[in-house]
Amino acid sequence: MTYIAKPKLHHPQLATNTLGYTRRDYEGTVSTLCAGCGHDSISAAIIQACFDLDLPPHRIAKLSGIGCSSKTPTYFLGASHGFNTVHGRMPSVLTGANLANRDLIYLGVSGDGDSASIGLGQFAHAIRRGVNMVYVVANNGVYGLTKGQFSATADRDSASKTGAINKDSAIDMVSLALQLGATYVARSFSGDKEQLVPLLRGALSHEGAAFIDCLSPCVAFNNHAGSTKGFDFIREHNAAVNQLDVMEPRAPITASYPPGALETIEQHDGSVLRLRKLEQDYDAGDRLSAMTYLQERAAQGEIVTGLLYLDQKARDLHENLGTIATPLNSLGDAELCPGREALERLNASLR
Amino acid sequence: MQPTDVTKPEYFHKVVDCQWACPAHTPVPEYIRMIAAERYGDAYMINWVSNVFPGILGRTCDRPCEPACRRGRVEEEPVAICRLKRVAADLKEDIRDRLPKPASRSNGKRIALVGAGPSSLTVARDLAPLGYECVIFDGFAQGGGMIRTQIPKFRLPEEVLDEEVGYVLGLGIETRFGTWIESMKDLLAQDFDAVLVGSGAPRGRDLQIPGREEAAAHIHIGIDWLNSVSFGHIDKIGRRVIVLGGGNTAMDCCRSARRLGGESVTVVVRSGFKEMKASPWEKEDAANEGIPILNFLVPKEFVHDSGRLTGVLFEKVEAQYDEKGRRQLVASGEPDVLIEADDVLVAVGQENAFPWIERDAGIAFDRWDMPKVDPVTYQSSNPRVFFAGDAAFGPKNIITAVAQGHDAAISIDLFCRGEDVTQRPGPLVNLTSQKMGIHEWSYDNNVSNDLRFKVPHAKPEIALNSIKVEVELGFDARLGFREAQRCLNCDIETVFTPQLCIECDACTDICPTDCITFTRNGDEDDLRGRLSAPSLNHEQDIYVSAPLKTERVLVKDEDVCLHCGLCAERCPTGAWDMQKFFLKTAQAGAACR
Ligand SMILES: Cc1cc2nc3c(=O)[nH]c(=O)nc-3n(C[C@H](O)[C@H](O)[C@H](O)COP(=O)(O)OP(=O)(O)OC[C@H]3O[C@@H](n4cnc5c(N)ncnc54)[C@H](O)[C@@H]3O)c2cc1C
Ligand SMILES: Cc1ncc(C[n+]2csc(CCOP(=O)(O)OP(=O)(O)O)c2C)c(N)n1
Ligand code: SF4
Ligand code: SF4
Ligand code: SF4
Ligand SMILES: [Mg+2]
Numbered sequence: 001m002t003y004i005a006k007p008k009l010h011h012p013q014l015a016t017n018t019l020g021y022t023r024r025d026y027e028g029t030v031s032t033l034c035a036g037c038g039h040d041s042i043s044a045a046i047i048q049a050c051f052d053l054d055l056p057p058h059r060i061a062k063l064s065g066i067g068c069s070s071k072t073p074t075y076f077l078g079a080s081h082g083f084n085t086v087h088g089r090m091p092s093v094l095t096g097a098n099l100a101n102r103d104l105i106y107l108g109v110s111g112d113g114d115s116a117s118i119g120l121g122q123f124a125h126a127i128r129r130g131v132n133m134v135y136v137v138a139n140n141g142v143y144g145l146t147k148g149q150f151s152a153t154a155d156r157d158s159a160s161k162t163g164a165i166n167k168d169s170a171i172d173m174v175s176l177a178l179q180l181g182a183t184y185v186a187r188s189f190s191g192d193k194e195q196l197v198p199l200l201r202g203a204l205s206h207e208g209a210a211f212i213d214c215l216s217p218c219v220a221f222n223n224h225a226g227s228t229k230g231f232d233f234i235r236e237h238n239a240a241v242n243q244l245d246v247m248e249p250r251a252p253i254t255a256s257y258p259p260g261a262l263e264t265i266e267q268h269d270g271s272v273l274r275l276r277k278l279e280q281d282y283d284a285g286d287r288l289s290a291m292t293y294l295q296e297r298a299a300q301g302e303i304v305t306g307l308l309y310l311d312q313k314a315r316d317l318h319e320n321l322g323t324i325a326t327p328l329n330s331l332g333d334a335e336l337c338p339g340r341e342a343l344e345r346l347n348a349s350l351r
Numbered sequence: 352m353q354p355t356d357v358t359k360p361e362y363f364h365k366v367v368d369c370q371w372a373c374p375a376h377t378p379v380p381e382y383i384r385m386i387a388a389e390r391y392g393d394a395y396m397i398n399w400v401s402n403v404f405p406g407i408l409g410r411t412c413d414r415p416c417e418p419a420c421r422r423g424r425v426e427e428e429p430v431a432i433c434r435l436k437r438v439a440a441d442l443k444e445d446i447r448d449r450l451p452k453p454a455s456r457s458n459g460k461r462i463a464l465v466g467a468g469p470s471s472l473t474v475a476r477d478l479a480p481l482g483y484e485c486v487i488f489d490g491f492a493q494g495g496g497m498i499r500t501q502i503p504k505f506r507l508p509e510e511v512l513d514e515e516v517g518y519v520l521g522l523g524i525e526t527r528f529g530t531w532i533e534s535m536k537d538l539l540a541q542d543f544d545a546v547l548v549g550s551g552a553p554r555g556r557d558l559q560i561p562g563r564e565e566a567a568a569h570i571h572i573g574i575d576w577l578n579s580v581s582f583g584h585i586d587k588i589g590r591r592v593i594v595l596g597g598g599n600t601a602m603d604c605c606r607s608a609r610r611l612g613g614e615s616v617t618v619v620v621r622s623g624f625k626e627m628k629a630s631p632w633e634k635e636d637a638a639n640e641g642i643p644i645l646n647f648l649v650p651k652e653f654v655h656d657s658g659r660l661t662g663v664l665f666e667k668v669e670a671q672y673d674e675k676g677r678r679q680l681v682a683s684g685e686p687d688v689l690i691e692a693d694d695v696l697v698a699v700g701q702e703n704a705f706p707w708i709e710r711d712a713g714i715a716f717d718r719w720d721m722p723k724v725d726p727v728t729y730q731s732s733n734p735r736v737f738f739a740g741d742a743a744f745g746p747k748n749i750i751t752a753v754a755q756g757h758d759a760a761i762s763i764d765l766f767c768r769g770e771d772v773t774q775r776p777g778p779l780v781n782l783t784s785q786k787m788g789i790h791e792w793s794y795d796n797n798v799s800n801d802l803r804f805k806v807p808h809a810k811p812e813i814a815l816n817s818i819k820v821e822v823e824l825g826f827d828a829r830l831g832f833r834e835a836q837r838c839l840n841c842d843i844e845t846v847f848t849p850q851l852c853i854e855c856d857a858c859t860d861i862c863p864t865d866c867i868t869f870t871r872n873g874d875e876d877d878l879r880g881r882l883s884a885p886s887l888n889h890e891q892d893i894y895v896s897a898p899l900k901t902e903r904v905l906v907k908d909e910d911v912c913l914h915c916g917l918c919a920e921r922c923p924t925g926a927w928d929m930q931k932f933f934l935k936t937a938q939a940g941a942a943c944r
Contacts, residue, residue: 002790002920007798007863007913009425011884014865024863036855036923044860191856219855219923231853235901 002030023051028078032071038190038216039069039138043076045193046107046136049200050077061097061104065090065119068145069111069138069216077107088119091126091135095317098131101327102318105204106133113143116152116171123173127180127209132316134203135182135211137173138190140218141229148221159226172298174308177211178291183314184210185290187305189234190217194243199307201246205271208314215303239297241279241306247272265310275307284310352875354897354904357846360780363932365892366909367842369432372419374754376778376936377401379416379432380842384794386438387835389828392446394439399450400935402753403473403519404498406511409437410823411502413630413748421841424888425864425911428803430837431826438831440511451480453523458482460767463543465489465532468496469749470740471549472519473756477939478763479522486543487524490531494520496551497741498749500578501600503607504819535708535736545735545763548708548722549756552741556700558595562653562660566695569660570653573604573698580607580818589693592616593663595650596698597627602634604696605642610818617690618644619663621680623670636822639808640815648688649680653695662691701746721745728772729759737763757938764939776937785843785929786919792929794843796916798863799836840914844932847905849896851926854903858918858927859883864911867918872904882908 006027014022026047031040050060057079064070066087073082081104085093094108108126115123115137126135141154148161152171159165177185184206188196196214203210215234217223223230228237242263263275263284275284283289290309297304328336357363365371369379378397385394398405412433420429460483464471467489475485493499494516498507520526532538538546555572557563563570569589573596579585592613594605597620608616618637620627624646627634634644648665655661665688668680703721708714715723715732722731724738731738739759740752762772785792807824808814814822826834859867865884872878872895879886879893886893888910896905919927 002917004797004915004917006861006917007915008800009798009863009913011864011911012424013885013887030861030917031921034923035921036853036857038855040860040921041856044856191854193856217855219853223853231855232900 001032004030006030017051017054019054019056021051021057023047025079026051026057026077028073028075031075033068034220036219037068037144038140038218039072040075041190041193042136042138042196042214042216043072045190045196045200047076048193048197049204052197053201053204055105055204059103059105060107062107062109063090063094063097064109065111065114066145067111067114067143068218069140070109070114071145072138073109088114088117088122090114091119091122091131094133095126095129095131098133098317099323100329102132102323103327106131108133108135110135110137111144112137112139112141112151112153112173116173120152120171124176124180127177127182127211130181130183130209130314130316130320132207132318133209134200134206135209136200137211137213138216139173139213139229140216140222141227142218142222144218144221148218155228158228159224161221161224161227172294173211173213175291175294177213178287178294178309181209182211182309183208183311185309186211186307187213187215187303189215189238189305191231191234192238192305195240195305198244198246202244202267202271202273202307205246205267205269206310206314207268208311208316234303237301237303239279239302239304241277241282241304241308242284243276243278244307245274245276247274265312267312268314273307273310278306284308285312287311352872352878352895355892355894357894360778360934362892363782363844364934366844366912367932367934368419368421369416370842370934372415373402374415374751375402375757376754376934377416378842378933378935380838380840381933382439383430383432383435383835383838384840386435387795387832389832391439391443392449395443395446396449398436398439399446399518402750403476404469404515404749404753405436406440406515407498407507408750409433409435409440410507410511411498412436412750415750421839421911422837425913426802431803431806431834434806434823434826435831435835438826438828441825442828442831447518450518451522453521454480454482456482457484460484460544461486461542462545462547462763463488463538463541464547464549465538466496466549466551466740466742467491467494467526467528468549468551468740468752469498470742470752470756470759471496471547472516473753474547474549474739474760474763475524476519476522477757477760479524481764481940483767485524486527488527488530488532490529492529494526494528496549500581501574501603503577503580503603505606505610505814505817505822506603508819508821531707533707535712535714539712539735544767545737547759547763548736548738548742549740549752550705550742552701552703552746554702554704555600555697556702558650558697558699560650560652562655565658566653566655566660568658569693570695570697573600573696574701576696577603577607580611585611587612590614591692592694592696593690593692594618594696594698595663596620596700597622597629597644598698598700599629599633600701601696601698602629602637604698605637606640607818608694608696609640609642610815613694616642618642619648619650619665619690620644620646621649621668622678623647640811647680647683651687654689660692660695662689663695664689703742703745705742727758727775728762729755730762730766730772734766757936760939761937778937779935781933782844782846782930783933785931790920792843792916794840794929794931795836796840796843796914796929798839798913798915799833801833801837803837804830804834841912842932843914843916843929845907845912845914845918846928846930847894847896847907848926848928849899849905851924852896852899852905853924854899854901855923857921857923861917861921863915863917864913866908866910866912868906868908869899869903870906871902872898878906879908882906884908886910
């Protein structure tokens with residue numbers, strides 16, 4: 001563990017964003033994870049994405065469960081709200097928080113154990129309800145915090161560090177998220193920030209349930225030959241379908257691309273996503289063919305990464321419930337308890 | 352780019368900005384760490400070996416190291432390197448038994464050294480322990496050269512000077528003080544195997560304008576005047592004093608005048624305040640003593656009343672720049688300014704003079720009447736005669752004189768052994784891992800956030816009362832420690848082993864100053880354009896690794912690395928290590944062979 005605080009001194013030309021913050025202002029305390037853990041790179045990518053989007057730190061709430069991955073919110077956004085829930089329960093706490101205050105930006109950070117084992121049910125319901133959030137799973141195929149047991153995302157026939165072979169089939173979180181109705185679905189790799197940071201920016205500006213499955217090697221327990229979640233294996237099998245750029249509303253496109261290679265998608269909040277296709281036939285707007293494509297490529301041993309699905313007409317939990325625009329937690333007693341008359345009117349309307 | 356070859360000492364040496372900038376290449380961070388550890392004697396000895404006069408330099412050095420200090424690039428001000436040197440000298444224990452002993456027997460070679468300034472003393476210190484019989488001549492009665500005759504005592508107390516000159520003279524060196532060498536030919540005719548000319552640049556420039564002759568009694572050449580003050584021949588000056596000139600001599604003149612009865616002392620410079628040659632801290636000290644500095648005034652005439660000086664008339668000028676950006680001072684058209692004065696000190700420059708070297712003594716002189724001296728070996732066209740210090744290439748400063756002395760000593764040693772003086776010995780270099788545990792280092796890698804501490808000064812009432820009261824009181828142990836902690840340990844190098852790197856990005860993510868980039872290779876300009884953070888200082892190299900597994904390279908911009916070791920702490924494979932780079936420049940003696 002690193003004992004010293006990261007020095008306050010920084011590069012003399014460290015950039016500031018429109019809020020006057022530097023990237024360093026989005027940091028947390030120094031990580032206590034193992035040196036080289038992929039999760040730390042995800043933290044760095046979150047810091048970069050929030051800085052890039054000029055997000056005010058105090059308007060972000062970060063929630064997590066239990067695991068090395070779930071510890072990471074301490075290591076970024078030190079000035080944001082945070083809630084470290086019990087194992088696998090981040091989704092319901094996040095849903096509750098979102099119901100109470102729809103104005104915050106919700107960032108759920110979890111692990112493959114936290115979300116695909118003990119928290120699988122919670123994960124499923126938060127996604128299917130369309131909670132407006134960014135849900136990141138730092139996926140290392142093991143329970144890192146408890147010393148490297150296979151998790152539910154470990155591939156069948158992959159080997160643990162001690163040589164044990166995993167006999168169970170793997171849960172693919174991306175396929176689940178697509179099936180459950182997530183409206184922004186991506187997969188990325190902690191070791192590729194050029195891909196990951198824009199995907200996080202896109203997810204943060206998405207108004208609906210955004211899910212990112214981020215492969216994140218566990219250097220201590222799952223980065224050996226025979227693992228399918230180590231740096232070398234992921235690099236060798238990474239098949240990116242596209243490269244995303246997120247632009248400010250109506251920012252001009254400067255670079256030129258061959259016809260058909262560029263897809264421009266506008267999201268609810270007005271941000272423009274520019275997708276540079278790496279795989280010509282892949283259509284990120286078509287959920288069914290995306291699911292098929294993922295299965296086919298997985299069968300060939302490839303790890304498909306990129307922005308895999310985006311529903312431009314995403315709806316979120318509050319839209320579904322018809323809640324008012326004002327956050328519930330800022331309503332007064334009079335609005336929250338409108339009295340007997342209002343109750344009677346409501347009852348009458350249901351008769 | 353080709354992978355960086357870190358086995359060349361220059362690469363890591365350049366990263367240690369202060370040591371690189373120090374003419375004598377003093378291992379600065381090494382002694383600063385020792386000060387923090389209260390190992391003052393050790394810190395002193397590191398200095399003594401490199402620069403011979405730690406206590407003197409800790410008060411007077413021109414400190415080329417400080418503008419180079421990395422701390423100044425990541426924060427407001429550099430580490431107070433110079434004043435920390437003084438801490439080592441002030442707080443050290445008795446180190447006399449750690450000094451070399453006089454040679455037990457002579458090697459049969461005799462060396463004459465003309466002048467007892469820092470350059471000659473350095474040569475003698477390097478050669479005497481090797482068995483050379485060194486004979487130092489100086490016209491003055493004591494050793495030290497201009498350090499003794501020029502630098503005022505309120506900046507450098509006599510005890511400090513005596514102590515450090517004494518350490519050198521105690522090495523079994525013969526002194527012939529009070530002896531002016533009148534003839535080089537005579538000297539060469541004596542039984543010396545080599546001669547070192549360390550006679551300095553002893554002549555102060557004069558200012559020939561109307562009134563100079565008539566008012567001569569009240570117009571003094573700065574360095575001659577300081578010399579007389581230093582020896583106590585002069586102990587007062589008029590009430591109103593004008594000092595002409597903007598260099599450090601002018602600063603010493605005005606501050607000395609302030610202490611000898613000058614109630615109203617004014618410094619007047621021809622050009623702008625910013626272009627003045629004096630170091631910023633000297634100007635600051637003068638200002639603190641209530642001495643105004645007036646600029647853009649060119650002296651026109653010494654005004655006098657039948658020989659009694661009444662003032663100086665100045666023409667007002669302004670700076671104009673031609674197309675090539677060259678500055679010219681042109682008359683501003685405003686009326687001339689008369690400043691009243693009782694005495695004037697002329698400190699407008701210093702020159703070399705070698706009246707005692709016959710021009711047919713086999714030593715070639717150039718068209719500026721300066722001896723032709725080799726800039727590496729310090730040998731003149733007479734192979735037996737070497738130059739060092741201000742005598743070699745004009746007036747510079749003490750630390751340059753010392754550095755040149757070391758080099759001249761190497762040459763003299765090679766020459767006396769009949770070896771080729773151009774075959775220079777290399778430095779002694781060491782690179783040692785500082786790893787003590789998984790995340791523990793044998794240096795304190797926690798970077799201090801303190802701003803530079805100010806050196807306490809004596810109260811002006813006390814300081815201005817006497818020419819001998821030292822103005823600066825120096826850091827005490829506590830302040831010395833805190834200032835020492837500001838040092839970034841730039842000699843603890845980040846050493847990268849590409850074969851071990853798994854490209855996990857941990858080092859890039861943690862680096863507080865964004866020094867580290869993984870990217871595809873390119874030429875230097877291209878690479879510098881694609882780093883994580885703008886590359887601001889092309890004087891500092893970038894490190895480029897051999898290709899990694901993904902065919903990218905690791906590029907590290909050394910410029911603003913804090914040497915915090917976090918890259919190495921966060922690296923899972925030990926691809927980064929923090930290793931101490933120690934470099935000692937060669938000196939005369941065994942290291943040569
Ligand atoms: C006013 C003033 C203040 C200065 N302050 C600083 C300062 O704060 N810091 C700094 O780094 N530098 C300072 N300097 C510059 C510094 O003093 C010199 O650069 C340095 O002393 C040069 O050393 P040197 O060995 O070349 O010879 P010098 O120190 O100049 O010594 C030469 C010696 O040779 C003797 N000599 C000359 N000719 C003969 C002869 N024919 N026979 C016998 N003896 C002879 C002289 O008497 C003299 O003692 C200052 C200079 C001046 C004028
Ligand atoms: C209710 C409960 N059951 C079991 C545990 C033990 N436990 C702690 S972390 C963890 C798994 C974490 O795995 P993952 O979410 O993948 O995180 P990682 O450490 O791999 O990042 C388990 C099972 C617990 N803390 N609480
Ligand atoms: S055990 Fe694995 S997941 Fe946990 S911090 Fe270490 S490397 Fe990361
Ligand atoms: S020591 Fe390493 S982490 Fe620290 S500033 Fe230098 S490169 Fe960055
Ligand atoms: S932390 Fe170490 S292994 Fe990771 S990228 Fe940096 S040098 Fe390579
Ligand atoms: Mg895990």
